[in-house]
Amino acid sequence: xxxxxxxxxxxxxxxxxxxxxxxxxxxxxxxxxxxxxxxxxxxxxxxxxxxxxxxxxxxxxxxxxxxxxxxxxxxxxxxxxxxxxxxxxxxxxxxxxxxxxxxxxxxxxxxxxxxxxxxxxxxxxxxxxxxxxxxxxxxxxxxxxxxxxxxxxxxxxxxxxxxxxxxxxxxxxxxxxxxxxxxxxxxxxxxxxxxxxxxxxxxxxxxxxxxxxxxxxxx
Numbered sequence: 001x002x003x004x005x006x007x008x009x010x011x012x013x014x015x016x017x018x019x020x021x022x023x024x025x026x027x028x029x030x031x032x033x034x035x036x037x038x039x040x041x042x043x044x045x046x047x048x049x050x051x052x053x054x055x056x057x058x059x060x061x062x063x064x065x066x067x068x069x070x071x072x073x074x075x076x077x078x079x080x081x082x083x084x085x086x087x088x089x090x091x092x093x094x095x096x097x098x099x100x101x102x103x104x105x106x107x108x109x110x111x112x113x114x115x116x117x118x119x120x121x122x123x124x125x126x127x128x129x130x131x132x133x134x135x136x137x138x139x140x141x142x143x144x145x146x147x148x149x150x151x152x153x154x155x156x157x158x159x160x161x162x163x164x165x166x167x168x169x170x171x172x173x174x175x176x177x178x179x180x181x182x183x184x185x186x187x188x189x190x191x192x193x194x195x196x197x198x199x200x201x202x203x204x205x206x207x208x209x210x211x212x213x214x215x216x217x218x219x
Contacts, residue, residue, distance in 0.1 A: 001025070001184045004079040006103075008032040008046040011169045012085040015106055016051055018173030019083065024180050028058040028077040030070070032088050066092035074098060081183065083176060084138060091138060102137040102145065104179055106172040108165070109201065110134060110150055112193040115143035116201035120168065121161045123201075130154050131164070133172045135179040137190055144198075146190035148179045 002025045005016050019026050029052040037044040045053075052059050060073040065087075071094070082103035084091065096102055109119035111134040116122075123131040132152040139145040151171055155164065182188040 001180050002027050002078065002080045003083045003180065004028045004030060004074060004077060005048070005052075006030045006082060006084040006087040006091075007048045008088045009086050010047045011108075011165060011172075012087070013047050013051055014169040014173040015083070015085040015176050016048055016173075018177050019180075020055060022177040022181075024177065024184075026055075026057060027079055028060065028073065030060045030062070030065070030073070030087070033061045033063055065089045066095060070095070071098070081180065083180065085172065085176070090142075093140065096138055096140065101183060102139065104135055104148065104176065104183070105138050105145075106176050107134045107136060107143055108132075108168040108172060110152060111136060111143060111147050112195060112198035114201040115198055117203045119201040120164045121201070121204055123155060124159065124161045124164060128155050131168075133168055133175050135172075135175050136193075144193060144195065146192050148182070148188055148190055149175055151175055 003019065005019060005026050007016060008031050016026070016029070029048060031046045031048045031052070034043040034045045036042065049059055049061070058077055060070065062070050079099060081099050081101050082095070084103050084105040091103060107119065109123065110132040114122055130152055132150055134150045135148040136143070137145040137148065153167065153171065179188065
């Protein structure tokens, strides 16, 4: 399928790499604008942009995603589907309905569990013994779309969120390719989520990193 890839950080790079190595055609990339970083506040490109430039892909970095400029870019490359992995901004109604199929996204949890921005961190914090990756059709409500495919993986007793991310980004890339192939072949079977079973994984707050020494047990 001809797709436009939406993504920004390192987690999304593995999905773009998987698409580029597949039979699907990435006709363009939409990623966040370059941002100041480090002590010198030098403008740094998103990780996805760096990879896209290496492959000579058309790149668009809108300051406002749901603007007419975005649709001008999409009209110029004519995708059949949008693939979204950790882009960093909500897609509006017009983007959600731009193609024949809704956009497909990769989410590193077993939906409807751990909807939100930090599912891997909360899986570790809550002591999960297993987690996974889901692909879903995107809808207006966050992470509430029909699930397309899921993969379950054990979570090591001492595994941290960075280690988990390094594993799941690879799993997510492979699952995204498999999902687009199923959609293209007409064999995809979207399954509605049971929202009564949904749990949330919001962004972590600074307060969660505080150590309350008075509550620590004595050795």
